[in-house]
Amino acid sequence: MALNPNTKAWQRNTMIVLVLIATFAGMLNSTTLATAVPTLTKDFNISMSTAQQASTWFLLGNGIMIPVTAYLILKFKTKHLYIFAYIAIFIGTLMVFITPTSNYNIFLIGRIIQSIGVGITMPLLQVVLVELFPAEKRGAAMGLAGFPMALAPALGPTFAGWVLNANHHFLGFTLAATWRSIFFVPLVIIGICLVLSPFIIKNVLENEQVHLDFLSFIMSILGFGFFLWGFTNVASDGWTKFSTVLAPIIGGLIVIALFVVRQLHMKEPFLDMRVFKVKQFTISTLTLAVVTMAMMGVEMMLPIYLQEVRGLSALSSGLVLLPGSLLMTIVMLVSGRVFDKIGGKRLALTGFFLLAIGTFPFMFLNLSVSEHFITTVYGVRMIAVAMIMMSMFSSALNALPKNEVAHGTASSNTARQIASSVVVALFSSVTQNVTNNHAPAHALKAIDPLKYASQTMDAALKGFHVSFTMAFIFSILGIVVACFLQAGKIIIDDKDLEVKK
Known part of the structure; x- marks a missing residue:
């Protein structure tokens, strides 16, 4: 049935x-x-x-x-x-x-x-x-x-x-x-x-x-596999390690480029890259990638800040962030119905403005900021992320006929996965480098332990501040990208295109 x-x-x-x-x-x-x-x-x-x-x-x-x-x-x-x-x-x-x-x-x-x-x-x-x-x-x-x-x-x-x-x-x-x-x-x-x-x-x-093009299958696994593997190694090996970071990233990019060229020239592509010829799909997918990077920048670093700087347990740090996660789920369900009425552009722009507002305070976090304040601001961010993600998923798929939805979904989720891997590597390495550059000399630990501990904490805070600043920049970038979305609600089926404004 x-x-x-x-x-x-x-x-x-x-x-x-x-x-x-x-x-x-x-x-x-x-x-x-x-x-x-x-x-x-x-x-x-x-x-x-x-x-x-x-x-x-x-x-x-x-x-x-x-x-x-x-x-x-x-x-x-x-x-x-x-x-x-x-x-x-x-x-x-x-x-x-x-x-x-x-x-x-x-x-x-x-x-x-x-x-x-x-x-x-x-x-x-x-x-x-x-x-x-x-x-x-x-x-x-x-x-x-x-x-x-x-x-x-x-x-x-x-x-x-x-x-x-x-x-x-x-x-x-x-x-x-x-x-x-x-x-x-x-x-x-x-x-x-x-x-x-x-x-x-x-x-x-x-x-x-559909015929399985075995070469495309292998190219997809090797290209995306090596590319993502290279970025996941950045946190432990740094950006200059050739064998485990640079070589996989460069090699993966080359294979991905060859994979894309092959798909564009195939009558029945393994992954139809022609979906990116649809402007609304491409911009929606790019917007999804940007919000993923803005989200992960804080999503990844904030629990570390709460545990390493504030001294919270894993459970306590999770509870600080839990209300925001629950809000995100509720807003996703509500925003879906709003999207069906007004389309994605206004939701995305509103979401990115909220995201910027919710990210800005994190750039100035210190030891005196209350956990309730962190919970509140984080909740604002999660509301914003939910508005953007839901609307852009819908906007991307609405821009395609049903026979291309499978390819569009795979392409859109792949873009998000790549964005996530890149930003995790970027933020973790930048945070660590800034922290190391501002760390006090080890000799100070024996001379003045209290001063050493204070300067070490300040160095860690500077590292987190830089990461949160980068997340804020991605929020502003999202506003710019969202401006190129088509206004109104776009619905495409196999026969026609309807734009409702």
């Missing part, structure tokens, strides 16, 4: 609820380990950089799979693709959960398998919701899609901190305060969704007899 916009509401809604919950559980794995790195180093007897590979390889797997999903969505039935993705997430999560502490490689392999499933579910969710909702309600559809994609990564560190803080009970099980318990909840949720999937998930999308 297939689903379409005219299907009975309960059948459609049941499927939507299932895929939203499963996507949330899968994406929860993306950021939970940031808090658990110290426990991993202790249990596996590994270095901090080795432990961080658990997050690095997960992001790499996501980045590699997203461009491939356009082919998978067109080639395979929706139900089969979802079941495969859930099996991958379940097996990967189970491997991570039962990994013996004597073999960290099994842990990493499990994380990679997880990321393959999650990398499929993200763009597939967007394409499915576009198909299930009529064109004039795509804003609401993207608001739903943004629910797990925004909330799960934001809640990940707080959830992990809560688990590691004390023993808890879940469905009759006792969750010990260890890193294994972090994976138990998503494992159970994915397991339940996997069992229900054959009965609830229906085939939504029409399949095509």
Whole structure:
């Protein structure tokens, strides 16, 4: 049985609820380990950089799979693709959960398998919701899609901190305060969704007899894989390390360039890059990349500031940011309906103005700023990010006919993944360099320990201030880019273009 916009509401809604919950559980794995790195180093007897590979390889797997999903969505039935993705997430999560502490490689392999499933579910969710909702309600559809994609990564560190803080009970099980318990909840949720999937998930999308261009497939994996790998190594190796940073980035760019040229000359491209010939899609995708960079600049650095400078625990720092994450989810759902009425340009411009206002105070953070103030300002930022992301997802896909939505979704999410990797490398390296350049001489520690500690703290603050300033600049850049968006609501189907102003 297939689903379409005219299907009975309960059948459609049941499927939507299932895929939203499963996507949330899968994406929860993306950021939970940031808090658990110290426990991993202790249990596996590994270095901090080795432990961080658990997050690095997960992001790499996501980045590699997203461009491939356009082919998978067109080639395979929706139900089969979802079941495969859930099996991958379940097996990967189970491997991570039962990994013996004597073999960290099994842990990493499990994380990679997880990321393959999650990398499929993200763009597939967007394409499915576009198909299930009529064109004039795509804003609401993207608001739903943004629910797990925004909330799960934001809640990940707080959830992990809560688990590691004390023993808890879940469905009759006792969750010990260890890193294994972090994976138990998503494992159970994915397991339940996997069992229900054959009965609830229906085939939504029409399949095509697309031919797998094996060369394009390999070029996509190698190009995006090496490029993202190079940027993930910047934090540990610096920008000048040729073998692990410069060579992968340059090599990846070359392969990506060849990949793009090949796609533009193919009659049936593996990933149709011609979607970027549509001005509204291109500008919307660029806007998404900019807001991702502005968001990640604070999203990544603020928890570190709260823990290293303010001395908060992982759980406490997560709780400071939790209201903002919840606000972001609510605003995504509401903004979807607003987009359906007024379009994306006004939402994006308003969002970037709010983002700039919410980022500006972070440029002057010090030890005396209250945690309540940080929570409030961070909440303003998350409201702004939700307005922009939801509207630009919808704006990008509304600019394309339905037969190009799979390619557009894969291209848009790939651009966001690249932007995220670039900005994480940029901000972490800049912050570290500024901190190191302003750090006091080590000899001062023996002469005047108090002065040494004070100057060390000042150096760290200067590093964070520079990062937050860069995030503010990205907010201003977003205002400029959003000005080039077409006003009003754009709806394109396979036959015509309607612009409502």
